[in-house]
Amino acid sequence: MSAIVTPPAPSQGSLPARSRRANEAELAGIPWLRHIDAADLPRVLGDLRVVTIQAGELVCRVGRPVTYWFGVVDGLLKMTNDSAVGMPVTFTGVPPGGWFGEGTVLKREPYRYNVQALRRSLVAGIHAEVFHWLLDRSIGFNRFVMMQLNERLGQFIAAREIDRLTDPDARVARSLAALFNPVLYPGVGELLRITQQELGYLVGLSRQRVNEALRSLQAAGVIRVEYGGVRVLDLEVLRRYGSSA
Numbered sequence: 001m002s003a004i005v006t007p008p009a010p011s012q013g014s015l016p017a018r019s020r021r022a023n024e025a026e027l028a029g030i031p032w033l034r035h036i037d038a039a040d041l042p043r044v045l046g047d048l049r050v051v052t053i054q055a056g057e058l059v060c061r062v063g064r065p066v067t068y069w070f071g072v073v074d075g076l077l078k079m080t081n082d083s084a085v086g087m088p089v090t091f092t093g094v095p096p097g098g099w100f101g102e103g104t105v106l107k108r109e110p111y112r113y114n115v116q117a118l119r120r121s122l123v124a125g126i127h128a129e130v131f132h133w134l135l136d137r138s139i140g141f142n143r144f145v146m147m148q149l150n151e152r153l154g155q156f157i158a159a160r161e162i163d164r165l166t167d168p169d170a171r172v173a174r175s176l177a178a179l180f181n182p183v184l185y186p187g188v189g190e191l192l193r194i195t196q197q198e199l200g201y202l203v204g205l206s207r208q209r210v211n212e213a214l215r216s217l218q219a220a221g222v223i224r225v226e227y228g229g230v231r232v233l234d235l236e237v238l239r240r241y242g243s244s245a
Helices: 024-028 031-035 041-047 102-107 128-137 139-163 168-179 196-203 207-219 235-240
Strands: 049-053 058-060 068-074 077-081 089-094 114-117 121-127 191-193 223-226 229-232
Touching (some): 089 196, 128 139, 196 207
Antiparallel strands (some): 058 114, 077 089, 077 114
16 A cells, blocks of 8 residues: 655745754754764854754655755654656655665765655754865764765665565565664664554555454564554564565
């Protein structure tokens, strides 16, 4: 079953025009800042902005030139592409702590995907020029980006495997495991704030079928459904769920 397409939110002005400086609590949720040398922090913090976006609003759009490197401070985004038949294909979700699009920024190419908010979210960003400036001078930042690219490769290989799964329970399990990646999404921890409808958007299943899958996974002892989210109890089993190996 195809995921329901979230309608775009009404235009409320450009993201840069609505953005502001981040406060201390928001800065604490940006994982790569701890890798930046003290001498480089003033320029980075002077450039870094945060903006609140509404459900359905686009952060990145196919074909638009890259201007920022973005990350999620709070909320949930989905990364999709446009298909020839008009139904977008979802690549992944982006929960708190996740930064995305570094490959696009590195190559300075137009976006090949859309990134859309599934709920009201707080998004941070730095200009592409500052991203490249950090690459030229910060070993710690380079290591962070290298780890991001390596984990992203593994994530998309796993996504191709998920696409071939016919068991809905396994699709939900593997998709949940991807959202608990501690390298890509350090802000998640052990509890992911997500609704069954949002998970359905990411997995491509109805809310009712996602509910059934979550009940099966909870009975198997690998997750616990809590108020407003899902807690992982055994990440390794969740990653392999449905495998014959």
